[in-house]
Amino acid sequence: MSKRKEILFLFVLDSIAINGAYAVYYWFRFYSGVFPVVFEPELLMPMAAMNIYWTLLFFFFGFYRSWYRQSRLDELSLLFKATSFGILLLFFLVFIDDQGVGSPTMSRLYILAYWAILLFSVSSGRLAIHTFQRRMLIAGVGRRKAVIIGISEKAKELYSHVKKYPELGLEMVGFVSLEELNFEKGTNDFQIIGALNSFSTIVEKHAIKEVLIALDSTQHDKLLEVIAQCNSHDVELKIIPDLYDIISGQARTMPLHGFPLIEIMPEIMQPWEKFLKRLLDICFSLFSLIFILPLWIIVAILIKVTSKGTILYSQERVGKDGKHFRIYKFRTMYDDAEKQSGPVWAGKDDPRITKIGNILRKTRIDEIPQLINVLDGDMSLVGPRPERPYFVEQLSRDIPLYSRRLKVRPGITGWAQVKHKYDESIEDVKKKVEYDLYYIENMSLRLDIKILLKTVSVVLLGKGH
Secondary structure, X not given: OOHHHHHHHHHHHHHHHHHHHHHHXXXXXXXXXXXXXXXXXXXXXXXXXXXXXHHHHHHHOOOOOXXXXXXXXXXXXXXXXXXXXXXXXXXXXXXXXXXXHOOOOHHHHHHHHHHHXXXXXXXXXXXXXXXXXXXXXXXXXXXXXXXXXXXXXXXXXXXXXXXXXHHHOEEEXXXXXXXXXXXXXXXXXXXXXXXXXXXHHHHHHHOOOEEEEOOOHHHHHHHHHHHHHHHXXXXXXXXXXXXXXXXXXXXXXXXXXXXXXXXOXXXXXXXXXXXXXXXXXXXXXXXXXXXXXXXXXXXXXXXXXXXXXXXXXXXXXXXXXXXXXXXXXXXXXXXXXXXXXXXXXOOOOOXXXXXXXXXXXXXXXXXXXXXXXXXXXXXXXXXXXXXXXXXXXXXXXXXXXXXXXXXXXXXXXXXXHHHOOOOOOHHHHHHHHHHHHHHHHOOOHHHHHXXXXXXXXXXXXXXXX
């Protein structure tokens, strides 16, 4: 089942459970005879409102991610947290309403009964489908094809472990060696299907969705090369950690039926954080575009009277998942600045930059038109800077993991921008990639706000480059 169908199926299942729980609560409250009834409210409208409320809350808590390997205990624990939070919020909303109309305290206690019914209903549905899916995986239905990179003893142990537990949902295709070998030596239990240099062909031929990396301690220098090979494919990466890493706390592992694995570049932000991040992007962009319109006019006049050319400068950039889009900036260079040189990085005291352009760059005012890109959804306020296709192609060859930056929406400002200067050489780019990868692995609203505050400091103090 595809991710989209899986999410739709879970959404329908939860909706049935939520509506069923409300119907049971409605009968229990007004028709069981256990509680006194002053008046009978409408059924369908509150039921629909509760359905929307709980499905949105479940979405924010990450209930509609891919969960085929999540344990049932983890599922129940997350469900308990989500429903407890939701009920607590409802409790205070009802409390405020009761204070206004003078309702008795007893009416708020009914919410606890509703919570118990809801928790039982949704958890029963989820456990039932979880058990059904587990049996289907054991029967061989819905498994994801996987390969192991490496032919070490660790790799063989991992292979045996995955074969022993079919409920993990992995169908092992075979091993990928780091170097060319005589593949005819493979057996049914140890099938080498190719070498790393033909990884793209292996992924396409076998429709690989999971890559498990099991290298010896002597092969750690090959790890970046392995990850770089996997970057251009839609596969999930997991790696066997060193025991020292686990003991020293350097690696946070996820157990695969007791076998420790580290998920490489996982999706860090919770759905509710993604939603708030996008909401912040839209609200801030609209507010800024409307209220700083006078600044637009002043900057436009200064650019026009100090140099020939257009006021706005647009350029093709590479965004999330390799999508190309046109970025907008106030023009800070003389017209046709790269006509003779071609694409090059801007250097310190670059003669192509106009006098007013130098001021715009120091204050980052030249970036303001990119708020249009933020509204379009091509960019975010915070994220790795989008680069030109020419440089992306070059840097992806020269710098391992560079293309990992394309896994998130690019930003007007970012951790690399507030920690480092403009790119003037390949060494600057390498340093910025380190900052970008740190941001991607630690994405959060808290970090975004910290970066925005640092950016404001740069703008006010004119510390930009």
